[in-house]
Amino acid sequence: MTDTETFLDGLFDAGVLIDTGVEGLYARSGRFEAIIEGIDAVVSAVGGGDGAEVLRFPPGMNRQVFEKTGYMKNFPQLAGTVHCFCGDDAGHAEIIAALDEGRDWAGQQALSEIALTPAACYPLYPLAARRGPLPEDGRLFDILSYCFRHEPSKEATRMQMFRMREFVRMGTPDDVMAFRERWIERGAGIVKTLGLEGAVDLANDPFFGRAGRILKNNQRQQNLKFEMLIPVESQEKPTACMSFNYHQDHFGTLWGLKTADGAVAHTACVGFGMERLALALLKVHGLSADRWPAPVRKVLGV
Ligand code: ATP
Ligand code: ZN
Numbered sequence: 548m549t550d551t552e553t554f555l556d557g558l559f560d561a562g563v564l565i566d567t568g569v570e571g572l573y574a575r576s577g578r579f580e581a582i583i584e585g586i587d588a589v590v591s592a593v594g595g596g597d598g599a600e601v602l603r604f605p606p607g608m609n610r611q612v613f614e615k616t617g618y619m620k621n622f623p624q625l626a627g628t629v630h631c632f633c634g635d636d637a638g639h640a641e642i643i644a645a646l647d648e649g650r651d652w653a654g655q656q657a658l659s660e661i662a663l664t665p666a667a668c669y670p671l672y673p674l675a676a677r678r679g680p681l682p683e684d685g686r687l688f689d690i691l692s693y694c695f696r697h698e699p700s701k702e703a704t705r706m707q708m709f710r711m712r713e714f715v716r717m718g719t720p721d722d723v724m725a726f727r728e729r730w731i732e733r734g735a736g737i738v739k740t741l742g743l744e745g746a747v748d749l750a751n752d753p754f755f756g757r758a759g760r761i762l763k764n765n766q767r768q769q770n771l772k773f774e775m776l777i778p779v780e781s782q783e784k785p786t787a788c789m790s791f792n793y794h795q796d797h798f799g800t801l802w803g804l805k806t807a808d809g810a811v812a813h814t815a816c817v818g819f820g821m822e823r824l825a826l827a828l829l830k831v832h833g834l835s836a837d838r839w840p841a842p843v844r845k846v847l848g849v
Contacts, residue, residue, distance in 0.1 A: 554780060554830060555703040561834045570699035571707035578836060582825040585847025587691075587712065589740060590819055593733050594714055599689035606663060606693035606708070608670040613662035615801065616669050621754050621762070625696040627663035627707075630656035663695035667711040668816045675717060676802035683807045685718025687726075703826055704779050704786045710821040715814065717799075719806055723815035727773075727791050730817040734775050734789045742843040743827055745777040750787065771795070777827045788823040792816050 558564045565574035575583070607629060613619075618626055630653070632638065638655045645652035664670060667690050675686060691712045698705055716726035731747055738745040750772045751763040766772055771793050776785035792815060798804065799812035806812050828847075832839040836849045 553701060553703075554826075555701060557834065558703055558826075558829070563829060563834060564703065569707070570701060571705060573706065579825060581849050582828060582836060582847060583710070583821050585849050586741075586819070586821060586824050586828075588848060589737060589846055590712055591689075593737060594689065594730075597687055597714075599687040599714055601689045602671065602674075604664060604667065604670050604690060604692035606695065607661040608664045609673075610658065610660050610662040612670060612673050613665075616672075618662075618665055618669070621759070622665065622752070624755050625665060625698060625753070627665075627695040627697055629659045629661040629663065631659040633657050664692050665694055665696055667692035667694060667713045667818065668715050671715055672798040672802045672804060672814070676804040680805040680807055680809065681717055681812055685716065685722045685806070685812070687717075688715045689713075690715060702780050704823050706822055709823075712819045712821055713816045715816040717804060717812050717814050719810070720795075720813045723793065723813045727793055727815045727817065731773060731791050734791065734817065737789075738775060738777065740843075740846055741824070741828060742840050743777055743831055745775045745788065746785070747773050747791075748776055750774040750790065769795075777823075779823065779827045779830045786823055786827070788820050788827055790818045790820075792818070 552560070555564070559566050563576055563579050565576065567573060610628065613628075632642065632655055634655050642652045642655045644650075645655075670692070671688055671690055675688070689712075691710060693708055694711045695708050697707060699707060714726075714730065716723045735745070735747065749767055749770060751766040752772065754760070754762040773791040774787035775789035775791075777788045779786040779788075794814045794816070796811045796813050798814045804812040804814070828839070828843070832843060836844065839849070
């Protein structure tokens with residue numbers, strides 16, 4: 548890598564990620580995917596004994612759930628919604644004419660029933676609530692989804708489409724706080740196992756606009772979000788590679804999720820940014836996994 552070449556350029560040059568012409572939208576090489584699979588296995592090894600119910604989501608979610616979750620109110624700048632053509636022959640002719648003339652053809656598009664999933668756990672809460680009150684000891688889920696966020700960037704670590712693996716705990720406040728504490732410790736253990744260096748810090752979500760500032764402050768004051776920060780793009784601005792979130796009774800109230808004794812359930816989730824963890828490994832240990840430290844290769848199976 549030359550001095551002026553960015554981390555992303557280096558990944559393209561080495562064929563680890565492949566440019567599609569859109570910032571934040573990359574094809575993954577087999578080598579990259581092998582690292583992702585290794586990370587997935589490490590996370591499974593750490594959390595696998597907890598008896599979590601496994602669910603894997605497609606990259607799109609029910610738009611009504613997306614709306615009710617408040618995503619368009621809180622993060623309109625990041626949202627992606629699927630639009631489709633539901634018109635007639637005249638509408639079709641208009642699309643063709645617009646394409647031929649290089650005009651905008653979006654006028655013939657209408658919102659579909661699907662939105663791109665912005666966080667892996669959003670589709671989960673209504674599914675869990677539909678089952679009725681939680682069992683006595685609550686519930687634990689192991690989920691994964693491709694997520695979309697419209698944040699085009701030249702930083703390799705800020706993608707528009709990326710995978711988020713999460714564990715989500717639902718139960719009493721004590722249950723979910725204990726879960727989050729345990730995962731903050733486990734997260735630090737995973738970072739060490741991968742031969743990386745990270746630090747946990749208080750964080751907030753990127754709530755939009757002036758009103759969002761208050762929400763960000765509230766989130767920080769109440770210690771609701773922590774992140775595992777690992778230097779990837781730079782030492783000065785380390786990258787959030789995991790997050791540990793306590794939602795209080797937010798989703799419980801929104802979806803009518805109750806504990807066994809009828810109280811509103813509390814929830815917490817731990818999220819792993821799969822691509823960011825892979826990129827952290829590539830940054831710290833180098834672009835050729837066959838030259839990584841033996842213990843790291845062993846644990847990842849690469
Ligand atoms: P950031 O502050 O960097 O925007 P975030 O706090 O919005 O991240 P979360 O909403 O907590 O991130 O998402 C959970 C995890 O998903 C993050 O810890 C990160 O590892 C990963 N992630 C979030 N946004 C991106 C992205 N644009 N590209 C790749 N991974 C991402
Ligand atoms: Zn979550």
